[in-house]
Amino acid sequence: MTGRLRHLTCGRTSHDLGRMFHGAPRGVRQFPSGVFLYDAPGGRRVLFDTGYATGDWGAGWRGAVYRRLLPPIVDEVDDVAAQLEADGVEPASVTHVVLSHLHPDHVGGVRRFPSATFVFTEGTLRTLADPRPRTGVLTGLLPAWFETAARTVLGPDDFRTTDVAGVPLRAADLLGDGSYLVLDLPGHADGHVGALIEERVLLAGDAAWGSDLLEEAGRMRTLPRLVQHNPERYRQTAAMLRALADAGIRIVCSHDPLGDRELLS
Numbered sequence: 001m002t003g004r005l006r007h008l009t010c011g012r013t014s015h016d017l018g019r020m021f022h023g024a025p026r027g028v029r030q031f032p033s034g035v036f037l038y039d040a041p042g043g044r045r046v047l048f049d050t051g052y053a054t055g056d057w058g059a060g061w062r063g064a065v066y067r068r069l070l071p072p073i074v075d076e077v078d079d080v081a082a083q084l085e086a087d088g089v090e091p092a093s094v095t096h097v098v099l100s101h102l103h104p105d106h107v108g109g110v111r112r113f114p115s116a117t118f119v120f121t122e123g124t125l126r127t128l129a130d131p132r133p134r135t136g137v138l139t140g141l142l143p144a145w146f147e148t149a150a151r152t153v154l155g156p157d158d159f160r161t162t163d164v165a166g167v168p169l170r171a172a173d174l175l176g177d178g179s180y181l182v183l184d185l186p187g188h189a190d191g192h193v194g195a196l197i198e199e200r201v202l203l204a205g206d207a208a209w210g211s212d213l214l215e216e217a218g219r220m221r222t223l224p225r226l227v228q229h230n231p232e233r234y235r236q237t238a239a240m241l242r243a244l245a246d247a248g249i250r251i252v253c254s255h256d257p258l259g260d261r262e263l264l265s
């Protein structure tokens, strides 16, 4: 397999790690919003998440509350479509958009891909049907056409237990050739998924706030714990990702600050 995996940063926010984890030193850290484009051999293009929305969010008072609590830093140049175009990629050529979950820093650019097939799970669909404030989902960020967009909704039967470097994972083979496995990474949000690309790079979404923070999963403070869908499964997922990292798989979380743009070369 010889695809290409590119990393883009579509906006960012900042948090104090000391407020997130017991024992972590105080200090504000930047959390870029990562978006990942996989060019598969054969012409299919799979985007993993879409970053923050630029401009007016159109998400009402809930959007205003969210922006006050977790202020995003996002300019027009951070727009996912603008960045793809600058990189020679026509947004309409993206065939699939995998949504790890529906938090605002992952779905802001959905509106740029009206002709793509959206890939997400039944758990994500449940959240969409009942977006309670605790889920952190702002349905106003999704375009009106999203309900009728082409979609692949993955249910439990679509995930098979797959051995990766000696670690059993629940995986759905998106392209049918093993190059792009959508992974069940439960805990952060109902139906949260990641992706394993060419058995080398694992896009972990928000399974942790950073690949260097997997060890901290058991030391989360009360408030950040409360916003996890299932804190115990979050901790188990982090342990599984640590085992994969030990086995040589590169773990990339959505909010990792990455120095490299090309992740498979």
Ligand SMILES: [Zn+2]
Residues within 6 Å of the ligand: 101, 103, 188, 189, 206
């Ligand atoms: Zn999230």
